[in-house]
Amino acid sequence: MVEPILSVRGLQTRFFGTEGTVRAVDGVDFDVYEGRTLGVVGESGCGKSVTARSVLGIVDRPGKVVGGEAWLTRADGSRVDLFRLPEADMRKVRGREIALVFQEPMASFSQHYTIGNQIAESILLHMGVDEAAARKRAIELLDMVGVPQPDRRVDEYPFQLSGGLRQRVMIAMALACDPRVLIADEPTTALDVTTQAQILDLLRHLQQQRGLAIILITHDMGVIAEMAHDVAVMYLGRAVETGPVADIFARPQHPYTRALLRSIPTVMAKPRTRLPTIAGSIPHPFNRPQGCAFNPRCSESLGAVCAAHEPPAVTADGHEVRCFIHGGQP
Amino acid sequence: MIAFVTRRLLLGLVTVWLISMLSFAIIQLPPGDFVDAYIAQLSASGSTVSAEEAAAMRQLYGLGQPIYVQYGKWIFRVVQGDFGESMEWRRPVTEVIGDRIWLTLLLSFSALIITWGLALPIGIYSAVKQYSFGDYAFTLFGFIGIAVPNFLLALIVMYFSFTLLDANVGGLFSADYLLAGWSLGKVWDLMKHLPLPAVILALGGTAQLIRIMRANLLDELRKPYVVTARAKGVAERKVILKYPVRAALNPFASNIAYLFPYLVSGSIIVSIVLGLPTVGPLLVKALIAKDMFLAGTIVLLLGVMTVIGTFISDLVLMWVEPRLRHQMD
Numbered sequence: 001m002v003e004p005i006l007s008v009r010g011l012q013t014r015f016f017g018t019e020g021t022v023r024a025v026d027g028v029d030f031d032v033y034e035g036r037t038l039g040v041v042g043e044s045g046c047g048k049s050v051t052a053r054s055v056l057g058i059v060d061r062p063g064k065v066v067g068g069e070a071w072l073t074r075a076d077g078s079r080v081d082l083f084r085l086p087e088a089d090m091r092k093v094r095g096r097e098i099a100l101v102f103q104e105p106m107a108s109f110s111q112h113y114t115i116g117n118q119i120a121e122s123i124l125l126h127m128g129v130d131e132a133a134a135r136k137r138a139i140e141l142l143d144m145v146g147v148p149q150p151d152r153r154v155d156e157y158p159f160q161l162s163g164g165l166r167q168r169v170m171i172a173m174a175l176a177c178d179p180r181v182l183i184a185d186e187p188t189t190a191l192d193v194t195t196q197a198q199i200l201d202l203l204r205h206l207q208q209q210r211g212l213a214i215i216l217i218t219h220d221m222g223v224i225a226e227m228a229h230d231v232a233v234m235y236l237g238r239a240v241e242t243g244p245v246a247d248i249f250a251r252p253q254h255p256y257t258r259a260l261l262r263s264i265p266t267v268m269a270k271p272r273t274r275l276p277t278i279a280g281s282i283p284h285p286f287n288r289p290q291g292c293a294f295n296p297r298c299s300e301s302l303g304a305v306c307a308a309h310e311p312p313a314v315t316a317d318g319h320e321v322r323c324f325i326h327g328g329q330p
Numbered sequence: 331m332i333a334f335v336t337r338r339l340l341l342g343l344v345t346v347w348l349i350s351m352l353s354f355a356i357i358q359l360p361p362g363d364f365v366d367a368y369i370a371q372l373s374a375s376g377s378t379v380s381a382e383e384a385a386a387m388r389q390l391y392g393l394g395q396p397i398y399v400q401y402g403k404w405i406f407r408v409v410q411g412d413f414g415e416s417m418e419w420r421r422p423v424t425e426v427i428g429d430r431i432w433l434t435l436l437l438s439f440s441a442l443i444i445t446w447g448l449a450l451p452i453g454i455y456s457a458v459k460q461y462s463f464g465d466y467a468f469t470l471f472g473f474i475g476i477a478v479p480n481f482l483l484a485l486i487v488m489y490f491s492f493t494l495l496d497a498n499v500g501g502l503f504s505a506d507y508l509l510a511g512w513s514l515g516k517v518w519d520l521m522k523h524l525p526l527p528a529v530i531l532a533l534g535g536t537a538q539l540i541r542i543m544r545a546n547l548l549d550e551l552r553k554p555y556v557v558t559a560r561a562k563g564v565a566e567r568k569v570i571l572k573y574p575v576r577a578a579l580n581p582f583a584s585n586i587a588y589l590f591p592y593l594v595s596g597s598i599i600v601s602i603v604l605g606l607p608t609v610g611p612l613l614v615k616a617l618i619a620k621d622m623f624l625a626g627t628i629v630l631l632l633g634v635m636t637v638i639g640t641f642i643s644d645l646v647l648m649w650v651e652p653r654l655r656h657q658m659d
């Protein structure tokens with residue numbers, strides 16, 4: 001069995017607001033492997049972005065990682081728990097070993113510096129080269145992600161680029177220091193369908209080329225089907241089901257995963273039929289339901305046991321799921 | 331870019347011309363002219379002016395003519411660099427204003443530097459450490475700074491330095507140098523006197539700019555590009571100084587434009603209280619005496635300075651804001 005590059009166990013992140021504590025992430029486990037993509041999927045607000053930031057230790061105040069481990073296997077084979085790393089060492093992980101790509105390429109760039117400056121920043125920081133070399137590498141990176149005329153574009157500002165180009169530049173910036181893990185937080189949500197396909201192609205291509213491990217965050221099951229090798233389905237701060245993509249699509253075990261899959265439009269469906277939706281709405285993270293968080297909306301609820309206890313992780317049909325219908329002791 | 335600069339300069343010229351007309355007209359608005367004011371002043375001290383004498387004076391200054399003729403004559407001479415003679419002082423206007431214009435500029439500039447030097451670090455601190463003890467302390471200081479009128483502050487400072495330190499603050503020069511010509515000693519004397527009035531003048535603006543900087547920076551700190559910078563592994567201090575602070579700098583640039591006019595017209599009382607040899611008190615006197623040419627020249631100068639200040643602040647804004655720069659082309 002290959003070792004995962006990044007292995008997260010029991011991650012808990014809370015926001016200590018004045019009105020109360022939000023358990024944004026409440027016990028998430030996942031593994032990411034070299035050359036593979038882990039798709040993280042779930043409704044808005046379920047804690048996908050907070051999970052990504054927690055791993056890098058850049059959760060905004062008043063948020064704080066309060067529990068769990070994140071084991072990173074470094075290039076030399078040694079393993080470190082990111083949550084126990086001193087801040088100075090953690091800075092050497094950010095951008096160098098694990099890099100982030102964000103949803104809104106416009107807002108995620110500063111409009112006050114050229115893209116060359118912003119790409120070169122992490123190169124100068126991590127690679128120990130001089131400015132001329134950093135600039136040269138920035139141009140190479142732009143070329144690699146398919147930005148036309150990279151030696152001219154390098155001196156342009158983000159507002160001079162189109163949305164698709166901006167996201168390419170964002171990817172170039174993330175890959176500047178050859179990270180081994182790339183976390184892409186809804187990298188294509190803000191783009192039109194054609195550009196979206198191009199960006200996903202680019203990510204796949206880069207993965208094959210460099211054996212990149214990718215965590216792809218999305219709420220689009222279609223993107224998951226196209227890109228991911230493994231899937232983690234999140235609901236209200238928990239990974240309720242994890243496993244290989246084919247298994248999850250063919251034999252979803254958790255009622256929430258089934259509901260999500262039913263709500264994808266397919267070309268096979270009769271025209272003008274309503275898509276099934278998931279009953280009810282996501283509870284506010286302040287008043288998280290007792291027991292299984294999905295229970296109030298669940299069509300397969302077992303009643304009392306689901307309402308009273310948190311389901312532990314059990315193995316059902318080859319992958320891990322947190323649901324009492326597959327057994328597990330309360 | 332060059333087109334923009336030329337356009338702005340031409341526009342500035344038109345603005346100054348309009349200001350000169352308006353100010354000339356406004357100064358004329360109150361009933362009576364300089365001679366009336368002069369007669370009233372003399373009769374207050376017991377002496378009188380004969381009707382012939384008054385007529386002769388009006389003749390001399392061209393006061394009997396219609397206002398547009400007076401304006402035309404005045405502006406025609408101004409364009410040639412002759413600002414006329416002050417009626418009250420009976421000396422050329424340029425001589426009356428003399429060093430005051432440079433001292434006013436120097437004071438404005440010092441106040442600006444102090445405003446920036448205080449507002450920038452305090453604003454950053456207050457935003458980054460929002461709701462900390464320091465933030466509350468500076469907020470309190472800020473509201474006091476905004477609420478207390480400058481002249482009151484000036485009076486308080488004068489009182490305490492007089493009673494506690496036995497030092498007479500006020501003016502920009504000590505008695506020995508007041509009437510002396512320029513020398514190294516006089517410059518040094520000025521440097522010693524400058525900080526206190528500059529600080530007093532800067533305080534209100536500083537408090538305001540801190541509030542603006544804090545609010546702007548709080549906005550910017552929440553923007554995604556800050557997270558991007560952190561995710562690259564940049565150290566927190568550098569993240570903040572390089573990205574959100576840079577984005578929050580605009581108000582500092584706009585500040586340049588308003589400082590000079592504020593210093594002349596908004597701080598006349600402070601200047602009078604502190605006995606500062608600036609243009610402000612001179613303008614008040616000229617207006618009371620209806621000393622047309624002196625008042626007109628000062629208002630015109632104010633206009634020119636405001637136009638120049640706005641122009642400089644636009645250039646600085648274009649320098650800190652690449653997006654503006656690119657909208658120009």
Ligand SMILES: Nc1ncnc2c1ncn2[C@@H]1O[C@H](COP(=O)(O)OP(=O)(O)OP(=O)(O)O)[C@@H](O)[C@H]1O
Nearest residue numbers: 015022024043044045046047048049050051060285
């Ligand atoms: N700065 C913050 N302060 C307080 N609560 C926060 C903060 N950021 C996130 N949260 C909480 O954490 C929860 C998870 O947010 P997160 O951004 O991870 O959702 P998400 O799954 O990425 O959603 P989306 O698909 O909309 O991006 C939210 O319910 C939100 O209330």
Ligand SMILES: [Mg+2]
Nearest residue numbers: 048049050185
């Ligand atoms: Mg998100």
